[in-house]
Amino acid sequence: MATKIITISREFGSGGRSVGREVADRLGIPFYDKELVEQIALESGFAPTFVEENGEHSPSKSRFAYAFSQQTIPGIMNGMSTADFLWSIQCSVIQQLADKGPCVIVGRNADYILKDRKNVLNVFIHADIDYRAERIVRLYGESEKSPENRLHEKDKRRKVNYQHYTGRIWGSAKNYDLCLNSGTLGIQSCVDLIVSAATK
C-alpha cells in the first residue's frame, strides 16, 4: 500500500481539518496542523497564536500596517518583512516534515511548497456558504459578525495570501489532484475518497 504525503487545503468551515485528521488516523501517518504551528513558532520566535493567525492569511485590516512594515530583527530576519520571514520559516518547516515521510499537512500552502516532490497528493476541500455557515456556528459558536461575513473575510485572506506567495489562483482545480465538496459529498465520503486516492 503506497502512502503519500497528503496536503489538504480547505475553505474555512468546510471540515478540511477534520477530514485530514481522520485520513491520517486511517493511514496511520502523522497529522500536522497544530504541531506545524508550534514548530514554526519555535523556529521563528513568534508566538504560536501569531503564527496561527498569520501563517496562511493576508493581514486583517487592523494588522495591515504592521504586516507590511519592514520591521526586522537584524541578523535574524535578514531585511525581510514579518510576513516574508514567517513564510520562509514555514517553507523550511514543511520541507523538514515532508522529509520524514508520509503525513497529512493541513493548510499553509503546502501544496505549493512541496510542488517539486513526487509522491504528494494535493487535496482541496470546499463547500457552499450555507453549509459552512451552519457548521462554524455549530462548532465555534456565534460571534459579533454574521457567519457569512466571517467566512468571506477568512476566505479572502487565505486567497490573497495564497496568490501572493504562490502566484496561483486559490480554488482552481488545476492546482490539486483531488478537489472535494464536503457539503454535497459528506465528511466521511471525503475521507474515504482521499484514502482511496492515496493508496492506489
Place this chain on the structure above:
Amino acid sequence: MATKIITISREFGSGGRSVGREVADRLGIPFYDKELVEQIALESGFAPTFVEENGEHSPSKSRFAYAFSQQTIPGIMNGMSTADFLWSIQCSVIQQLADKGPCVIVGRNADYILKDRKNVLNVFIHADIDYRAERIVRLYGESEKSPENRLHEKDKRRKVNYQHYTGRIWGSAKNYDLCLNSGTLGIQSCVDLIVSAATK
C-alpha cells in the same frame, strides 16, 4: 446503491470521455456523448458535425462572424443567434435525458444546466499540458498545429463558451462536487473514485 446523474466536464485530452464511458458501464447506466449530439442535431435541424463542433465551444476564428450573426430561420429560431438557438436546444435535450433517470453526461455545460436538480454528481477532469499533449497525439495523431496549440485553442474555446452561458469560471473547484487530475491519479483511479462518490 443510490446512483446519480453524473455530469463530466473535462479539459480536452484529459481522458474525461473515456472515464465517463467506463463509469457508465460500471454502474449500468446510459452514457450520453454522441447520442446527445445526435439528439440536439435532430431537434435543431443542424448537422451533427456542426453541433459537435459548436455545442460547447466558443466559435473558432474562422466562424467568428458566422456565430455572432443574427441569422435566423423565422418562426424556428425566434430571433436568436445560431449559438443561442443551439444552447436552448442543448438545455432542453439535457433536461429530457436527465428526466429519464441516472446516466452519465459528458460535456456541454450539463453541470450548469442541471444545477437546480438534486441527485446530480458534477465532476471535472483535468490534467497538465504534457500529459494531455502526449495523449492526444497517441489517440488522434499529429496535425499541422503542435499538440500544445491544439490544447490551448480547445481549452480557450470551452472556457469562453462556459463563461458566456453560465457566468461561472471554467475549472473553478467550487462548480463541482469532485475534481480529478487524471494525469496524476490515472484514468482507472478516476473511474473508481467517481463510482465510489456516486454510490454512497
